Amino acid sequence: MSSRWRESLKVMRTRTWSPSPLFAPDEPPAGSPPDEPFMRPAGSIPDPAPAMEAGSGDVVVLVGTTKGLFALTAGPDRRGWVRSGPWFPGEEIAAATLDTRGGRNRLLAGAMSWHFGPSVYTSDDLGGTWHEPEPSTLRFPTDTGASVARVWQLVPAADEAPGVVYAGVEPAALFRSDDGGDSFSLVRELWDHPHREQWQPGGGGLCLHTIVPDPTGGPRMGIAVSAAGFYRTLDGTTWEAANKGILPPFLPPPEPEFGQCVHKVAQHPARPDTLFVQHHWGVYRSDDFGGTWTEVGEQGGLPSTFGFPIVVDPNDPDTAYVIPLKSDFFRCAAEGKLRVYRTTDGGGTWAPSGTGLPDDDAYLSVLRDGFDTDGLAPAGLYLGTRTGEVFGSPDGGETWSELTRHLPPVLCVKATVLA
Amino acid sequence: MTVSVRLAETLRPHAGGAAHVELDLDAGSSVVEVLDALDAALPAVGRRVRDESGAVRRHVNVFVGSDNVRDLDGLASVVPAGVEVSVIPAVSGG
Numbered sequence: 001m002s003s004r005w006r007e008s009l010k011v012m013r014t015r016t017w018s019p020s021p022l023f024a025p026d027e028p029p030a031g032s033p034p035d036e037p038f039m040r041p042a043g044s045i046p047d048p049a050p051a052m053e054a055g056s057g058d059v060v061v062l063v064g065t066t067k068g069l070f071a072l073t074a075g076p077d078r079r080g081w082v083r084s085g086p087w088f089p090g091e092e093i094a095a096a097t098l099d100t101r102g103g104r105n106r107l108l109a110g111a112m113s114w115h116f117g118p119s120v121y122t123s124d125d126l127g128g129t130w131h132e133p134e135p136s137t138l139r140f141p142t143d144t145g146a147s148v149a150r151v152w153q154l155v156p157a158a159d160e161a162p163g164v165v166y167a168g169v170e171p172a173a174l175f176r177s178d179d180g181g182d183s184f185s186l187v188r189e190l191w192d193h194p195h196r197e198q199w200q201p202g203g204g205g206l207c208l209h210t211i212v213p214d215p216t217g218g219p220r221m222g223i224a225v226s227a228a229g230f231y232r233t234l235d236g237t238t239w240e241a242a243n244k245g246i247l248p249p250f251l252p253p254p255e256p257e258f259g260q261c262v263h264k265v266a267q268h269p270a271r272p273d274t275l276f277v278q279h280h281w282g283v284y285r286s287d288d289f290g291g292t293w294t295e296v297g298e299q300g301g302l303p304s305t306f307g308f309p310i311v312v313d314p315n316d317p318d319t320a321y322v323i324p325l326k327s328d329f330f331r332c333a334a335e336g337k338l339r340v341y342r343t344t345d346g347g348g349t350w351a352p353s354g355t356g357l358p359d360d361d362a363y364l365s366v367l368r369d370g371f372d373t374d375g376l377a378p379a380g381l382y383l384g385t386r387t388g389e390v391f392g393s394p395d396g397g398e399t400w401s402e403l404t405r406h407l408p409p410v411l412c413v414k415a416t417v418l419a
Numbered sequence: 420m421t422v423s424v425r426l427a428e429t430l431r432p433h434a435g436g437a438a439h440v441e442l443d444l445d446a447g448s449s450v451v452e453v454l455d456a457l458d459a460a461l462p463a464v465g466r467r468v469r470d471e472s473g474a475v476r477r478h479v480n481v482f483v484g485s486d487n488v489r490d491l492d493g494l495a496s497v498v499p500a501g502v503e504v505s506v507i508p509a510v511s512g513g
Contacts, residue, residue, distance in 0.1 A: 045428070045429065113467070114478055114511050115429070115467070115476065115478045115479055115508040115509070115511060116429075116430075116467035116468075116476065116479070116508075117466065117467060117470060117476055119466075132463060134462050134463060135462040135466075136462070136463075136466055139466075139471040140471055140472075142471070142472075145472060146471075146472070147470035147471045147472045147474070148470070148471070
């Protein structure tokens with residue numbers, strides 16, 4: 001007799017069930033297939049990792065990978081990093097965030113099991129325990145005929161909108177939570193946009209990968225979809241394509257209203273009208289929240305205007321960072337050197353920042369969410385590569401060091417100071 | 420009739436550790452009715468088996484006895500009395 005058969009739940013059609021298992025017969029019922037498909041060596045499914053050890057004022061760098069969620073923690077000096085995890089071993093973590101609003105430290109992770117699909121988990125004890133809302137509400141209404149394939153983005157709104165968290169998913173759609181990520185509802189106004197039926201997927205799928213909430217808590221916000229471009233709402237209800245001036249080299253003229261492949265959008269909260277975009281080719285700036293865009297990478301000294309992430313320095317709205325890749329057909333660090341380029345004049349000029357990154361035959365690449373800043377002064381910068389390294393700089397990019405290595409391919413990096 | 424649904428090891432954490440779920444259904448019920456009942460009883464398991472459109476996830480297989488329902492009548496396949504339904508992840512992953 002096998003102990004595998006000892007645990008069973010008896011569920012009646014009343015839709016209630018007891019947490020106390022009712023034991024089934026020791027032998028499988030007639031007609032059962034052989035039991036081998038259920039057998040795995042003991043320990044083949046890792047136990048969940050314990051909570052990370054960190055306190056108020058410490059920096060947490062969440063690292064989502066193709067095989068689980070990790071975290072790096074350090075004090076405000078941002079030295080002596082300690083690695084924690086993995087949580088959700090074996091699952092892809094394309095979105096993760098640490099919501100510190102209201103003095104509560106809540107982790108949110110968008111996980112995707114290749115077998116069992118996507119889910120959003122929350123933890124209020126730094127990863128010691130994770131909660132998955134029941135029933136899940138990050139799901140499309142039945143009338144849409146759609147189903148969530150992956151969670152690409154989890155973004156808390158401004159302090160003035162406590163509890164509001166946005167989720168961007170594939171297929172491209174925006175969901176909103178008003179309870180910190182416990183439940184979500186589809187933002188219908190965007191889903192019903194007449195352009196949506198014409199949106200074409202990029203290489204990563206038709207995903208809503210970027211969310212730019214109003215930092216003052218107002219109704220204005222922006223989103224980006226690959227490959228549909230940047231969309232904005234000024235009143236919180238009406239959405240419009242906002243790509244004027246962004247020239248996609250993969251579409252014939254005239255300049256299209258939408259269809260751009262915006263890879264990432266960055267905004268400084270103190271100057272919310274100004275946005276920076278890393279496009280499929282081209283780095284752009286807007287000073288009217290996407291009303292018009294001007295290319296700022298071509299003439300400014302970038303070795304390539306192709307890349308994925310872009311971040312703005314938390315201490316200066318004119319300072320931004322990009323990681324140039326050679327091209328769309330060779331998505332590796334330009335010139336075999338992994339370099340972060342920095343502008344301190346709003347995109348007028350760009351120069352490679354600092355030392356310490358691999359610069360000799362370094363064919364690395366960084367995905368759109370693989371780069372972030374921690375909000376401290378000077379800014380801490382963190383980037384994760386598709387080859388599992390995480391590099392960090394505690395001084396706005398002047399010096400870099402490898403914080404960890406040998407992780408699975410990094411999908412997202414999110415740095416936050418613990419409340 | 421009582422239909423026994425056997426859960427793969429990787430689904431059991433979402434069923435309180437149970438290997439079997441026993442569902443009380445009408446005789447002649449189909450697989451979709453079994454999965455509806457499973458979803459109602461254990462939504463965390465149910466949504467791992469099917470997405471919100473009702474489709475069985477691509478890398479999950481559902482068996483009636485030893486037959487994959489994809490080789491039968493899909494979700495309309497009838498579950499004979501006394502035959503177990505098994506939910507097993509397919510060979511997949513990267």
